Amino acid sequence: MIIRSSSQVPRKSLLERFPVPRNFGVSPRSRIVPGRTWPAPEDATRVQTFDIYRFDPESGGNPRIDSFEVDLDDCGPMVLDVLIWIKNKVDSTLTFRRSCREGVCGSCAMNIDGTNWLACTRFVAETRKRATIYPLNNMRILKDLVPDLRHVFAQYNLIEPWLKTRTPAPEKERLQSPAERQEIDGYWECILCFCCTSGCPSHWWNADRFLGPAVLLQAWRWLVDSRDEARGERLDELEDPFRLYRCHTILNCTRTCPKGLNPGKAIGGIKKLLLERKT
Amino acid sequence: MTSTADRPPAPEHSSGPLSPHLQIYRPQLTSVLSFAHRLSGIALSVYSVVLVAWLMAAAAGSGPFSSMQAVMQSLGGQVLLGAGVFCFFLHLCGGIRHLFWDAGYGFELTNIYVSGWAVVAASVALTALAWLASSKM
Amino acid sequence: MALQSMRSSLGRAAGLGSAKGGVTQWWAERVSAVALIPLTLWLAASLIKHSGSDYAGVIAWLQSPLVALLLVLLLISLFSHLALGLCVIIEDYIHSGAKFAALLIVRFTCFSLCVTGILATLRIALIT
Numbered sequence: 001m002i003i004r005s006s007s008q009v010p011r012k013s014l015l016e017r018f019p020v021p022r023n024f025g026v027s028p029r030s031r032i033v034p035g036r037t038w039p040a041p042e043d044a045t046r047v048q049t050f051d052i053y054r055f056d057p058e059s060g061g062n063p064r065i066d067s068f069e070v071d072l073d074d075c076g077p078m079v080l081d082v083l084i085w086i087k088n089k090v091d092s093t094l095t096f097r098r099s100c101r102e103g104v105c106g107s108c109a110m111n112i113d114g115t116n117w118l119a120c121t122r123f124v125a126e127t128r129k130r131a132t133i134y135p136l137n138n139m140r141i142l143k144d145l146v147p148d149l150r151h152v153f154a155q156y157n158l159i160e161p162w163l164k165t166r167t168p169a170p171e172k173e174r175l176q177s178p179a180e181r182q183e184i185d186g187y188w189e190c191i192l193c194f195c196c197t198s199g200c201p202s203h204w205w206n207a208d209r210f211l212g213p214a215v216l217l218q219a220w221r222w223l224v225d226s227r228d229e230a231r232g233e234r235l236d237e238l239e240d241p242f243r244l245y246r247c248h249t250i251l252n253c254t255r256t257c258p259k260g261l262n263p264g265k266a267i268g269g270i271k272k273l274l275l276e277r278k279t
Numbered sequence: 280m281t282s283t284a285d286r287p288p289a290p291e292h293s294s295g296p297l298s299p300h301l302q303i304y305r306p307q308l309t310s311v312l313s314f315a316h317r318l319s320g321i322a323l324s325v326y327s328v329v330l331v332a333w334l335m336a337a338a339a340g341s342g343p344f345s346s347m348q349a350v351m352q353s354l355g356g357q358v359l360l361g362a363g364v365f366c367f368f369l370h371l372c373g374g375i376r377h378l379f380w381d382a383g384y385g386f387e388l389t390n391i392y393v394s395g396w397a398v399v400a401a402s403v404a405l406t407a408l409a410w411l412a413s414s415k416m
Numbered sequence: 417m418a419l420q421s422m423r424s425s426l427g428r429a430a431g432l433g434s435a436k437g438g439v440t441q442w443w444a445e446r447v448s449a450v451a452l453i454p455l456t457l458w459l460a461a462s463l464i465k466h467s468g469s470d471y472a473g474v475i476a477w478l479q480s481p482l483v484a485l486l487l488v489l490l491l492i493s494l495f496s497h498l499a500l501g502l503c504v505i506i507e508d509y510i511h512s513g514a515k516f517a518a519l520l521i522v523r524f525t526c527f528s529l530c531v532t533g534i535l536a537t538l539r540i541a542l543i544t
Contacts, residue, residue, distance in 0.1 A: 030296035114305025137300035140293040148293040154425035250313040265386035334536040
């Protein structure tokens, strides 16, 4: 079920009960090996262990899992606070992206306890007893928890996320009624954290050709913007068995969006528009 | 310490490892039900071959038909038939859920979960109903 | 490093461009799905009703023209839905040249099975 409070977190997840061989079908250089354990300071009372994915590009080895025992009384309530505590007090080489610490920049997106979320808005109290922190799924890793987002941003560039008009610019603004402005509500708020795209199984199998929920949500945002005049061209670019139609309505994206947006609904809207112009 | 101006440009594609996906992603109703829909579809494809074989046996005569009936009435046959009926109802209810999505309804997260559990419950109930009905015939 | 592609991210993401098509198959799958809902429920109910019948009873049922018609319609919608679904699955998971071989095999098999089923139905309904 959708978890609304820490009391609803299952005591033992399915993955803990039936563990999947971690390195099944994984290429040799992506295989994860066990790492080292970093014990908590002696006087710590509230301690929680965090298993964190590490990768050092300079050493050239395989990625590993380091276990950090964290003094929860010494750091803030969010998972990001834990990461910062580890970086300050235990291992300064732990590398991760972060900026706003309030869930609006999208930098600290990562896989916490099996689902993708922003580290700065995920309470430590809602994590498992032995929390796991992995980087966003199916991404090339630059270092530790930092994925290479160049490909997904290139896919974003592909849908031309800017206003495309032919009528000359008016003296002041291009006008839009409040009802028309409401059409893009729920889509303009996307912070491009890519939690949804990296959680989409279809994107795992077809990352090079399938655009993914984040990019398609933005495509929808520009399609329904009443000021845009290139709806047909945008739909032409999207109508492709791989770019759009690899979406099989799995809906992992809507489930995982940390901003509560609905990429599945946006993609459903695009498919409806494509059908409308055909019939 | 070299400044960024002195370093060669970063290669267009990182050669680092790929972060894990299927191995560590938490199974959720969304992904599990979608996979079940796909798996039941593949199973039903195999059962369609059985349907055509059954029709061929009926057209061939009472001899081939009786041997086919015997296989279907054996324990293994009944188990497979039961699994087939469950796959059918799962794919049917899941398919109707998909058609609602295609029409644009039911995308809110609460609705996704309610409809998901409804599909599971309906499939189990309909399978039980079908088995009860066929045992009475 | 030298063996790696020097293609830019945008070039790689753009690929071969948009195929500018795909609605037809998507719509065809939905049309066949909607057709299959009543047809398969009818088949399931009929098979349950005749689960205790002997050979003569089944043949008598299959000889009714309405049943033959519904069965033919079912076979056509079933195998077109099946072929489309399986082709999508193959495209999802297979990316090498084997994909085309798999697609051809699936399409030919589905078409042949469909025609076989229709012939068997017509044979029972018209000849026996």
